[in-house]
Amino acid sequence: MKIDLSGKTALVTGSTAGIGFATAKGLAEAGARVIVNGRSSASVEQALAKLKAAVPDAQAVGFAGDLVDAAVCDKLVGTHPDIDILVNNLGIFQPQDFFDIPDSEWTRFFEVNVLTGVRLSRAYAKGMAARKWGRIVFIASESGINIPVEMIHYGVTKTAQLAVSRGLAKQLAGTGVTVNAVLPGPTLSEGVEAMLKDEIAKSGKSAEEVAADFVKAHRSSSLIQRAATVEEVANMVVYACSKQASATTGAALRVDGGVVDTII
Template sequence: MNLQLTGKTALVTGSTAGIGYAAALGLLKEGAKVFINGREEKKLEKVVEQIKKDIPSADVEGVVADFSKVEEVDTLIHQIKELDILINNVGIYGDQPFETTPDEVWMHDFEVNVMSGVRLSRHYIPLMKKKNWGRVVFVSSESAINIPDDMILYGVTKTAILALSRGLAKSLRGTNVTVNSVLPGPTWSAGNLRSMKELSEKKGITVEEAALEFVKEKRPESIIQRFAEPEEVANLIVYLASPLSSATTGAALRVDGGIVNTAF
């Protein structure tokens, strides 16, 4: 299927690995120009170099930005003048016991997970409205609906993203600018791979066995009973970024492996 992305320009935040990286590759393979993003310049350069080897025709550039720092967001905006597609993917998470997670961690995670999307959308959406075409996709999580008791902060930020996405979509009523959110379930991101390796070493089992144990214990409602591959999530993101998704907006679309235990 031709997703009609040739000539479009996209930014994917947090895209040196995991879902963001897979989404960037998907957009590039469909002919879009893509800005990928990371916090470390050397790592970003290596990723861009690898992409150009794997996809010789790729029109890809790296842009460094730590989304917990407003000045670095401002620098990114100055570097990238205009976009057709904004994929707000960057996010952080981890073990966060509610009783011992201090204010500064709450504010830091909120800056990265929520305010990054607020700031970029506030800048680029008016430009999209001016030319009457654009796509904004927020990467939320099934944790926005199934708030994990061991990562309440993470769940709160991901729920906030759903509200932000829906509100922005409604504010763009009657335009050809769409805003949607995607809710992945457990996925083989860099962070999850690291966590599963730690669990496998602790229990003396393989990484695959650790992942299966995690799903059975922490996400027993999963229908697919496994971690998703980043590409499986990215496929939905790339479709939502395309002209073919023109009637889909204001939606929270699940690619969670069936974890959310409702039909609607």
């Protein structure tokens, strides 16, 4: 299978690192023109330089701004009014005991993890439908199905993304626009590595080994018994954005390493 996205423009939110950057790189390798987004100009410029070093012929531009701010989203849409592929990757996570999570954190997690994707999908989906082709992907999580006791607020937002994704797919039925959610399991992104940094330093083990220990201890149903790489997750995202995935919509596409203990 050769995925060719030449002539398509893709926006990947929160794409200066982690799954977002790996997705932007994968889309660029497939020929798409990619818009890289991060909160600061410095992080965006650094990501663009890294992307162009990895993919010398990449067509990539940057947009710096915090998309939690509706005015920043409006500016983004005004700057790039027509896109073909939207990957709603922007998200945050933080282990925290339920009884210690204040209302302000519930609101913050919802605004970052859910509302940014809702806002951009609302802005771009009608144009995709008018052109009779488009791809919208929400980066959800297996935590939307297996709500993690150590970060219930995060799990709730990921369940919400699944609901938005399925509902929007139904809204866009027959338009040529597909909407899907990709559900990573434990993934060794920069954010997860930072979360594990104390254990890495204390144990003397590699990040991969410590992440595997974490999976075995806290996600014991994993069938691969390790954390996924960001590239493994990005591969699924790029496929969902491809022309070949035209019959896949309204789906929850798992890249969870078998953590979710169900067949479907």
